[in-house]
Each structure stands twice: as structure tokens, then as C-alpha cells.
Amino acid sequence: xxxxxHEANMSFASLPRNKKxxxxxxxxxxxxxxxxxxxxxxxxxxxxLELHPPHFPWSHAGPLSALDHASVRRGYQxxxxxxxxxxxxxxxxxxxxxxxxxxxxxxxxxxxxxxxVDGPDESGEMFTRPGKLSDYFPKPYPNPEAARVANNGAxxxxxxxxxxxxHGGEDYVFSLLTGYCEPPAGVTVRExxxxxxxxxxxxxxxxxxxxxxxxxxxxxxPATMSQVAKDVCTFLxxxxxPEHDQRKRMGLKMLMGSAILIPLVYYMKRHRxxxxxxxxxxxxxxx
Numbered sequence: 001x002x003x004x005x006h007e008a009n010m011s012f013a014s015l016p017r018n019k020k021x022x023x024x025x026x027x028x029x030x031x032x033x034x035x036x037x038x039x040x041x042x043x044x045x046x047x048x049l050e051l052h053p054p055h056f057p058w059s060h061a062g063p064l065s066a067l068d069h070a071s072v073r074r075g076y077q078x079x080x081x082x083x084x085x086x087x088x089x090x091x092x093x094x095x096x097x098x099x100x101x102x103x104x105x106x107x108x109x110x111x112x113x114x115x116x117v118d119g120p121d122e123s124g125e126m127f128t129r130p131g132k133l134s135d136y137f138p139k140p141y142p143n144p145e146a147a148r149v150a151n152n153g154a155x156x157x158x159x160x161x162x163x164x165x166x167h168g169g170e171d172y173v174f175s176l177l178t179g180y181c182e183p184p185a186g187v188t189v190r191e192x193x194x195x196x197x198x199x200x201x202x203x204x205x206x207x208x209x210x211x212x213x214x215x216x217x218x219x220x221x222p223a224t225m226s227q228v229a230k231d232v233c234t235f236l237x238x239x240x241x242p243e244h245d246q247r248k249r250m251g252l253k254m255l256m257g258s259a260i261l262i263p264l265v266y267y268m269k270r271h272r273x274x275x276x277x278x279x280x281x282x283x284x285x286x287x
Contacts, residue, residue, distance in 0.1 A: 051179075051197040051198055052168070053171040053174070054171065054175070055171055056174060058170055059071075060234070063248070064248055064251075064252055066245045066248065067234060067238055067244055068234055069100060069101055071231045071234040071235070072100060072101045072231075073101035073219075074219065074221060074231040075232045075233070075236070075238075076102075077215065078210075078228055078231055081215050082209055082210060082214060082215065082232075083209065083232065084140060086147075086150075086151065086156040086206075087159045088137065088139040088140060088141075088158045088159070088160075089137045089158065089159050089160045089239060090136060090137065090160060091136070091158075091160035091161070092136065092137050092239055093133070093134060093135060093137070094110060094131065094134075094137070095134060107133060108132070111130070111131035111132055111135060112130040113131070114135070115128045115130065115131070116129055116131050116132075116138075140156075151205060152192045152205055154206070156206070160240065161240045162240070163233070163237050163239075164240045169237070170233040170237055173232075173233050174230065174233045175198045176196060176198045177209065177225075177228075177229040177232070178210075178226060178229050179197055179198045180194060180196050181197070182195065187202070193205055194206070194207060194208065210225055210228045210229060210232075212224050214228060215228070
């Protein structure tokens with residue numbers, strides 16, 4: 001490989017000056033053309049025609065900031081009373097709420113409100129029973145086809161990991177929920193769709209799901225549209241990343257341990273090993 005590289009360098013160096021200039025110019029033009037084509041491609045992509053969501057100051061956005069668990073609790077209430085009519089969260093079980101937003105007794109009471117088809121029993125028959133902690137959140141529709149029929153052909157996405165599945169995360173979901181407006185002049189939206197500048201294509205099949213006082217929070221927090229959207233986004237962030245707080249605690253412990261370990265390692269390297277590393281071995285032949 002070294003011989004070939006050396007031969008290539010020698011062959012280029014042996015070229016006449018005018019050929020060197022021509023080859024260099026060709027390389028620069030080719031690279032510039034490729035860069036220009038890439039820039040033009042990026043500038044006309046459909047994604048750049050969308051309205052990108054702004055960045056909001058989430059309380060859990062800092063490197064050492066934990067989730068607001070009171071907001072997670074309110075967000076679950078929003079999901080249960082508003083979102084669960086159309087959207088599933090099939091990867092969340094009731095037991096996941098214990099110690100995060102509710103006590104074990106509260107979650108048991110919530111789970112027992114639903115009826116779960118279980119079985120078969122000893123006679124081979126299916127039966128219904130009250131929900132328990134190990135059950136997953138119920139689905140609003142039995143299958144995707146039924147979901148499409150009930151929503152004019154649109155399939156409501158599962159919300160378990162929606163915050164991680166959408167570019168922009170909580171910012172996108174918050175902007176989408178609060179961004180419904182009248183279409184601008186010259187833009188018509190097909191019947192059954194709604195104009196939302198943050199949604200790809202601007203026409204979304206979901207009707208505006210939240211508004212002021214859409215529900216009454218059990219802790220007395222005023223249920224403004226922005227408060228409802230903020231709480232459900234915090235809940236969805238926890239759902240997509242339940243290890244959020246533990247991950248940041250582990251990071252803090254690692255930083256604290258590194259603050260102790262790194263100076264110690266530096267001391268060992270600089271002082272304890274300096275004597276051994278600076279030794280000079282002299283070979284004296286026998287006389």
C-alpha cells in the first residue's frame with residue numbers, strides 16, 4: 001500500500017505544471033458542484049416546507065433535571081380522559097405507574113375500572129375479569145382496520161414512544177396540540193381534515209383534541225390549553241423514557257466519582273510513577 005501511494009505521489013509530482021493545474025481545478029470544481037447539488041437538494045426538500053416547532057424550556061431538559069412527577073400524574077389523566085379514546089399505549093402496563101405518578105393502591109383502583117378478557121378457564125371458556133397491575137393499557141380499537149374506519153381512514157399512532165419517534169420530541173407534540181388554526185388565504189383543506197402548520201403536509205386527520213377546560217385536574221391546577229398540552233407531553237416523555245431520572249442520577253454519580261478518581265490517577269501518573277519512568281538502565285559489560 002505504501003509503495004502504491006508513493007508511486008501515485010511521484011506520478012502526480014512528475015506531471016507538467018499545466019496538467020497539475022488542470023487536475024487541481026477539476027477536483028475543486030467537482031467537489032464544489034457536489035456540495036452545491038447537496039445544498040440545493042436540502043433546500044427543496046419537502047421537510048423544509050414545514051413549520052419547525054420552537055424550543056420550549058422544559059423543566060426536565062437540563063442535564064441534571066428530573067421529570068415533574070406531578071405533571072406526569074396530570075398528563076396520565078389527560079391521556080386517560082382525552083387521548084385514550086383514539087390512541088393506544090400498548091407498551092405501558094398499569095404497574096409502570098406505581099411509584100412514579102400514583103401509589104400502588106391508586107393504580108390497583110384504576111386497573112380494576114377496566115374489564116379484561118382472559119382465559120381459557122378449566123372448561124375452555126374465555127371470561128372477563130377486573131384489570132390488575134400486570135395488565136397493559138387497554139386499546140381503543142380491536143385492530144388497525146377498525147381504527148381506520150372510525151377515523152376517516154387515518155390510523156391514530158400508538159403513543160408509547162411517540163416523543164422519541166417524532167423529530168422535535170416534546171416540542172413537536174406540544175406545538176402540534178396547540179397549533180391548530182385557520183388555513184391561510186389560498187389554502188384549502190379537504191373535508192374531514194384540519195389545518196395544522198406543524199404537521200407534515202399541514203392537513204391532519206385528528207380534530208383539535210384539547211382546549212381550555214377540556215377536563216378538570218384532580219389537584220386543582222387550572223386546565224388551560226397550554227397546561228394540558230404541557231402535562232401530557234411530560235407524561236409522554238416519561239412513557240418513552242421511564243429510566244429518565246435514573247439515567248441522570250447515574251450520570252451525576254459518575255461525575256462525582258470521576259472528580260475524585262481523575263486527580264488520584266493524575267497524582268499516581270505524575271508523582272508515583274515518575275521515578276520508575278525516569279530510570280536509566282545502563283549495561284555494563286563484565287570486565
